[in-house]
Amino acid sequence: MPRSEREWLQSALAGRYEPGVRATDAAPGLSLREIVDWDLVQLAAWRGRDDELAGHIGSVLGTARPAPCTGVDADGLELLAVAPLRLWCVAPAGDPRLARLADSLDAAVGCVTPLGHSHARVRIGGPAARALLAQEIAIDLDPAACASGRIARTALHHVPVLLQCRDAAAGVFDLYLPRSFAASSWEYLLDLAEAHGYKLHPRAGPDSMA
């Protein structure tokens, strides 16, 4: 990302993000972090052309498309099967593979929609991560039911969000919050998190763990 763009870019959580520890006990139950410096494009196939879209992905990334409601990691570029015929391609900002995926897609197969500014992304970890999410999200997050890589479109206090289980064993999840709701949802999450105590880490890139 060019320097000027970094200066122009404003997080949806700006003004509502103060790293530090907020816990009554010595060990906060939650680890929270906003993930920044990432980009997202959506690839969508016309009906009946999804196999060709998968072929396109294979030719660019050398990886198979993810199964429905899951994601795969191709050396830091994540493919999330968010809906039938649709994939989200999430990568560190400036990853040239995103442009290759977008630019080389045959218009007879599908289309590309840039969505890199449409969501805020929050990483939630710590022993209380599942308890925090269970306060609002009606999805079974037990590792047996929600394995690493699993994604789900669900709702957080009426707001449509995408939940991604990054590490089932460690209990680390990413929440993609629609940008216009992100500040409100973030304030709500922090309020819920008070019951568990939390450490809010400085913003970091996609490869950081919570």
Next chain:
Amino acid sequence: MGEQPARLADGGRIDRDDRRRFTFDGRAVSGLGGDTLASALLANGIHLVGRSFKLHRPRGICSAGVEEPNALLTLRGGARREPNVQATVAELWDGLAVTSQNRWPSLALDAGAIGGMLSRLLPAGFYYKTFMGPTRRAWMLYEPAIRRAAGLGRATREPDPDRYERRQAFCDVLVVGSGPAGIAAALAAGGAGARVILVEQAARCGGQLLAEPVASEAESWRSARLAELAGLDNVQMLTRTTAFGLYDGNVVGAVERAWDHVAEPPPGQPRERAWTLHCGHVLLATGATERPLLFGDNDRPGIMLASAVRRYLHDFAVLPGRRAVVVTDNDSAYPTARDLARAGAAVTLVDTRPRAPAAAGEALAGERVKLLCDGRVERVEGRRRVRALAVTHADGRTRLDCDLVCVAGGWSPNVHLASHLGGRPEYRATLDAFVPGALPAGQSAAGALVGEYATAAAIDSGWRAGLAAAGAPVTDPPFAAPATGALPPGPGPAPRPQPGGRGKVFVDLQNDVTAADVALAWREGYRSVEHLKRYTTLGMGTDQGRTSNINGLALMASLRGEDIPTTGTTTFRPPFTPVALGALAGRRVGRQFRPERRTPMHDWHAEQGAEFVRAGPWLRAWYYRDHGADVDRAYVAEMRQVREGVGMVDVSTLGKIDVQGPDAAEFLNRVYVNGWLKLPIGKARYGVMLRDDGFVFDDGTTSRIGEQQYFMTTTTAEAGPVMSWLEFLLETAWPELRVQVTSVSDQWAGIAVAGPKSRRVLAAALPGVDVGDDSLPPMGVRDAECGDGLPVRLLRVSFSGERAYEVYTPSGYGRHLWERLLEAGRPFGLAPYGTEALGGLRIEKGHPAGPELDGRTTLDDLGLGRMARDKPFVGDVLRRRPALTAGDRRALVGLQPLEAGEPLRAGALVFPHGQPNEGHGIGHVTAATWSPTLGHDIALALVERGPGRHGETVTVASPVHGEAVTARVVAPVFIDPDGERIHAEV
């Protein structure tokens, strides 16, 4: 222990080193850790704890659980004051302040007790009969006084200072109830590997096992099994948690009183937590509730359920009375008599049966208990506490001095949850009780709930049900059932004792419903159980008639000359016990009541003193305080700024949809009324779409970005519905179209720059971008990148009628673009404007918007009929219905007052001039504004045969404001009807 005279020296599951002080009606008393409020009161010899609902009769503690009808108290004070808490459920904490309810001036001397003396005037339904006249409004006069006289406690009016929380959980098997059956079931299912949640409404697990002595085989069994459960990682035990409702899909609602048992929850912790439990299988082990007996004055303090007395003895080491009479019609009360005697009480047992069965008799062998058979209570002495009982029996008549009467009228399985999904309980004659009927797949029941009252049988049924619920092979329990001191009721029900004796025979203690009230209801024709309930209020209230339903039902059955199953039973509905609304709300309170949508420039607006207005979930800048002291002054200044110079407004809230595909043009051609097949790349077009019923749905501008890519904008309000509608059409109506639609509303920030200086501002703000009229003519569109790399999408469209542009950029750059435009626009006097000015500008220009697109208007109503092309589009067929093409439909017009200073208001009704302003008139004002250009109010209105009335004079009346203004009907476009200003530049 002198402070707690009824506390026994030994036993109980209380912490004798944990003394807890509390006050009852200001009197300082104490209890112990592990006490309920009821056990602590009884330990202090306090039986009189309240006044009854209607008759203000003195009442005492009756039970030891959620069935308690009498002991409703107000706990705490100030903002945490909570009324109507059952003393039998509330746990005691140090410093608790408790007050009795529904009495004045004091509990002992209650002026309201005069109601009891006038009770003959207050039968069931008395208010329906007595207080309905002489006029229709009379009830309004009586009602407050009646409500004051009859009632419960009063809730605080202060905001609740505590947190509440919601929680979702999933399990293979949910076990409700932790009595012997529930414990065995949870162990069986958990041992089989299932994910198990066990919920128990009390603080301690054990159910009826808690009525066994601490030093007993039963207690050893309970402790060992609970330790085994605690050792299973796949079993979650939730105590202080009541499963209050069973819903479709095996979803169970439960409320956990997480920190309700302390004065204040720890920081951050919820006082209560509402659980939504998603269960593979629901196993109900909810036990049974003992029934009282019906005799005159059976409500006196000191008259308690026999099973509750045994629980107080062994769980809390409290001896509620030293001279006890146990009255029973079954075997289960015999252990209470035995244990009271062993605790030092003088005990007489009155059995209503002719003789005691052998098993019952054995329980009393060697005990100092006097047994009277074929007994019947004739009279109760004592008002604030029972003093004596006069009974007849096989050997004659006896007056028994006493301070405690234990009553045992059989058991009613707690079938509530099993009935919540509509299942009807079944009457089982051998139990004289209802048990769950056939349960749906994924649900089962065990223990006393299905009539297995004996401990060993309950454990066995629980174990087997637990294994079956987990899908495991059913085997015998691996542990032996403990010997207990309890007795099941007996092999079969005794003949139900007829209510009798002197005094009122109370069936429902909480609602003061007597046997006479039931008989009155029957005489007056309320013979259905449901009618009986509603006429007498039997079974209503916080206890939901747990101790009264069967007795009332039996009385009605007897009056009807039918058996109980023929008479039927009432319907059980959630919640099983009262649930605090706070728990259901969780943290969705105050600012978090609903989520808010904020634009990328929201914080700038706030920092600059904008007042916000809600538009659905959006917060939009309404006006800026710098522009005027109030909205009326500010928006006029902002409108003038646009008309005379240049302004900009945040339009990020507009719906934005990316439409792509080889068939995208055809798709748009079908959803919009106008044509889209020939729109060139780089051009935008205004479009209107209809619902399939022919009414106008939404409008907006759609731009062709590329060969097969379009950028659709919708109104703020309909962004979501339009997106859903487009997806629906593509999935169902036209799956053959190769089109993808994606909401990009949050991807793009949008700013409208409007006014004759707008182009110059853009030129200054967007270096390297050609914004000349040749490059960007009206309805022109282009994506561009500024010299410094800032990407923008420019649309030359106007909502105000002025030269105007919409500038979009990715949302993360939204604030930067806003501030860049402001900076560049400073030499041109650029200022932001809010939605109030935005609305005023469009009214001046006559553009229909949300108030006109109200779901009831057609294209022709809005003057847009000429847009429709001769081609198929959604809504084209049904818009031709006669009612939608009738000539007298209300259609869009403009209004202007004859006198320049007269106000026009949105919502005002339009009447023909000179006729009475009655009814709904011939139309209504949809939107109104002061026009700084014209110097008077103007309005848009929907008026019958509107276009045909241009030039007519009408009356515009606002009954709310008491105004009637004479106005002229004009065309809806007030300024620049030829549209020249979109080219104007200064």
